Amino acid sequence: MTLAAEAARTAAHGFLSPTGVEVAFLLVGLATLGAALLTVTTRQLVHAALWLVVALGGLAVEYLLLTAEFIAWVQVLIYVGSVVVLLLFGLMLTKAPVGRSPDADSGNRPVALAVALAAAAALVWVVVDAFRTTWIDLDGPAQGSTDVIGQILFQYWVLPFEALSVLLLAALVGAIVLSRKKKEDES
Numbered sequence: 001m002t003l004a005a006e007a008a009r010t011a012a013h014g015f016l017s018p019t020g021v022e023v024a025f026l027l028v029g030l031a032t033l034g035a036a037l038l039t040v041t042t043r044q045l046v047h048a049a050l051w052l053v054v055a056l057g058g059l060a061v062e063y064l065l066l067t068a069e070f071i072a073w074v075q076v077l078i079y080v081g082s083v084v085v086l087l088l089f090g091l092m093l094t095k096a097p098v099g100r101s102p103d104a105d106s107g108n109r110p111v112a113l114a115v116a117l118a119a120a121a122a123l124v125w126v127v128v129d130a131f132r133t134t135w136i137d138l139d140g141p142a143q144g145s146t147d148v149i150g151q152i153l154f155q156y157w158v159l160p161f162e163a164l165s166v167l168l169l170a171a172l173v174g175a176i177v178l179s180r181k182k183k184e185d186e187s
Contacts, residue, residue, distance in 0.1 A: 021065055025062060025065045025066075028061045028062055028065065029058070031054075032054075032055050032061075032062065035052075035054035035055040035058060036055040039051040039052045039055055045091055046088070046091060049084060049087050049088050049091065052084055053080055056075060056076075056080045056084065057076070057080055059075055060072045060073075060075040060076045063075055071149070082168070083168070086171065086172060089172070090171060090172065090175035093175040093176060093178070094175055094178050094179055
């Protein structure tokens with residue numbers, strides 16, 4: 001294919017003629033958004049954790065559609081495989097109610113909705129403002145490659161990564177301590 005033919009094909013593709021990947025990205029994004037909404041609106045804690053698995057899995061599929069395979073597998077292994085399992089393990093250890101839990105609703109839904117909308121607006125504002133003049137160098141190394149991600153992770157994000165692992169360990173130990181205290185009180 002000549003350079004002129006490639007340019008003509010690229011110019012013919014526009015907003016009203018999406019590719020299959022773009023349609024899949026939109027559909028998976030809508031499914032992920034629905035799962036996220038069900039995660040925060042369900043009154044059953046175990047169902048909320050399972051909807052969280054669907055939402056995080058949808059994010060992994062979005063990363064795959066963006067050709068960031070390494071990040072997709074990290075999403076599956078770390079978040080779906082570890083965080084959600086840790087959350088379910090904590091729910092089981094603390095003997096959280098399996099069915100509907102009326103004490104899980106504090107009655108502050110309007111305030112929570114207002115705070116969530118304000119936080120979402122602030123996040124969109126910050127991201128749009130931060131990346132308004134940022135351009136990706138297409139001739140440089142692939143930004144989603146494991147080499148680039150490894151360099152960035154071990155150069156700039158080692159301490160936050162380790163702090164997160166300590167936080168997750170503390171949550172697990174806290175769940176075990178809480179379950180042990182309840183057993184000692186019962187006997």
